[in-house]
């Protein structure tokens with residue numbers, strides 16, 4: 001997940017982002033500037049004129065918004081000649097975007113009561129979407145289990161077969177697109193021995209991998225949207241390259257792009273904490289490689305493609321082999337990201353749920369006690385619990401239990417122990433400056 | 434929806450700028466732009482002067498023992514009569530210190546919009562962003578213009594100049610992106626999302642600032658600096674003399690002021706409610722953006738700054754001097 005996602009208070013209210021995508025989609029079909037402007041404005045104005053209650057109810061507002069957009073679009077279509085609206089590609093895509101509205105209509109006819117409408121249209125909408133858009137390639141990451149019996153050791157034998165100016169081919173089939181690669185600052189970082197001895201300075205290879213979700217705008221994964229999908233990826237690559245974000249990005253067709261060269265530091269992990277058997281690692285940009293899936297991670301949609309999982313598996317194998325990266329140091333961003341000032345975990349939460357460890361030949365780190373909690377006494381707030389759909393990963397509980405046990409052995413309150421651990425963290429953090 | 438939205442009959446876009454006023458209207462299937470320099474030339478009354486003006490069929494306005502030649506003719510005759518032109522506007526707004534401003538701007542506007550053909554004819558005119566230090570000046574400016582247009586028999590509405598750039602240049606992006614007009618009196622910018630203006634701002638360092646500053650450090654007149662700037666400046670190659678060197682320096686100053694204002698406005702206006710789900714394009718327009726190399730300089734400076742929003746590209750308007758008026762025209766047409 002990259003930094004900035006929020007923008008300014010606009011005076012005429014903008015609808016929720018998912019509905020804005022509909023508006024964006026429909027207006028892209030209008031070929032005449034003033035008409036396009038008319039369409040957008042009249043939809044927004046009509047929406048703004050709705051009672052505030054309607055605009056606040058999640059599903060209802062979606063239905064109303066789609067309905068109003070459709071009305072404006074219809075008015076425009078009726079009053080325009082053919083050249084103004086680009087119809088050919090419309091039906092399938094239109095149906096997709098309007099599925100909530102269509103459902104509302106259906107349910108209105110059937111006569112569901114309000115509460116049922118809410119629940120039913122939600123599942124119903126997904127059901128309808130699934131039928132409208134064939135998505136055989138999309139898998140829910142949580143359900144992935146490609147190589148159930150794979151060992152968590154990196155394979156012993158993968159090599160670079162051949163390379164050109166723009167591509168590398170690896171013996172496990174992975175192609176790495178190097179056309180957009182940029183170099184940044186060389187790696188140079190401190191690692192903190194767990195035995196308390198003084199930190200060790202390293203300039204060498206990365207010690208681990210942090211996995212991310214790019215969280216950019218994403219069109220549905222279907223043939224009709226090919227153009228949009230490619231455009232979005234291209235925009236994303238340009239942005240990542242300019243900002244030196246992530247070392248690798250994997251698009252939805254499983255193509256792997258090297259963005260920032262492996263020897264250089266990419267921006268990706270921000271304030272973060274991890275540890276292996278011997279060392280603590282703080283702020284992992286410098287010491288860990290960042291790999292992003294082009295995906296929208298959230299608690300209710302965690303969709304990545306089979307091609308992405310395959311590519312991530314191959315890439316992980318290559319990196320682990322090349323740098324001797326241990327399994328323990330391959331973790332998703334959500335498990336390492338912290339708010340250091342407030343001593344809270346899960347500042348960025350990408351992949352704090354549903355990461356396909358198994359498919360990638362990695363041990364499930366959701367079961368591992370995060371060192372942020374275990375060793376440095378970090379906590380979490382309700383907001384994180386909310387963002388993760390009501391439950392944190394089991395490792396957090398484990399870490400808290402371990403901490404409580406240590407406190408009782410030392411016969412002090414857990415809070416006191418936590419305070420001491422946090423102070424220790426501050427010490428280490430100071431040494432980074 | 435009104436059926437006459439289909440065409441631009443009776444709709445006019447008007448760019449009321451510090452250095453020029455431009456109208457855009459529909460003519461057949463084309464758009465037609467007409468342009469008057471926003472300046473006038475006061476000439477003391479004399480029979481000879483009157484004869485020259487009459488022979489040349491020059492429109493003028495007479496008051497207080499003076500002829501006032503205005504618009505493009507003002508520049509044309511300034512040399513002939515060896516007199517200095519004056520301007521009704523400064524810094525993007527009607528100049529309160531110029532006594533002749535009100536009348537002359539009205540005369541120039543009238544020459545461009547002509548007479549309405551029906552009561553529903555609509556003029557959409559551009560206004561700058563409110564100056565941070567004197568927001569009320571904009572209200573005065575806007576009300577005066579609205580008053581003139583009403584007097585002339587038009588319905589009218591105003592559009593922010595940056596937003597007008599978004600309307601004319603970012604149609605493909607469904608009016609999402611940042612429009613910037615770098616003009617004479619000021620630079621205006623607007624960040625819009627699906628046509629909704631989210632942030633708009635203006636800076637007072639623009640073309641006139643460059644002319645004046647370069648003039649004062651090189652000892653040249655602003656008029657001469659302006660000539661060099663408009664005719665031979667190339668920001669992509671290294672400066673060849675003192676004037677060019679100073680032009681490069683003050684161009685950088687204009688750009689850096691624009692970018693730092695953009696960055697602070699964006700960070701200041703941050704709220705959870707408006708997630709930006711894609712990178713935004715920036716479009717550059719206006720007379721000051723015209724020299725070769727301007728776009729590249731701007732892009733480099735923007736990349737080097739810590740702009741908090743993702744930018745997909747920085748592109749130049751294909752028609753930098755007409756972009757505002759065309760955008761105002763689109764705003765006039767869509768409004769049924």
Ligand SMILES: Nc1ncnc2c1ncn2[C@@H]1O[C@H](COP(=O)(O)OP(=O)(O)OP(=O)(O)O)[C@@H](O)[C@H]1O
Nearest residue numbers: 450451452453525616617618619640663719720721
């Ligand atoms: N080719 C050129 N190269 C450099 N500068 C130019 C060129 N042509 C015009 N300019 C400058 O552009 C400015 C005028 O731009 P423009 O016509 O966009 O401004 P305006 O709309 O009248 O003013 P504003 O919008 O600030 O009120 C003047 O400073 C002029 O010197």
Ligand SMILES: [Mg+2]
Nearest residue numbers: 450614616757
């Ligand atoms: Mg202007």
Ligand SMILES: [Zn+2]
Nearest residue numbers: 001212333350
């Ligand atoms: Zn992330």
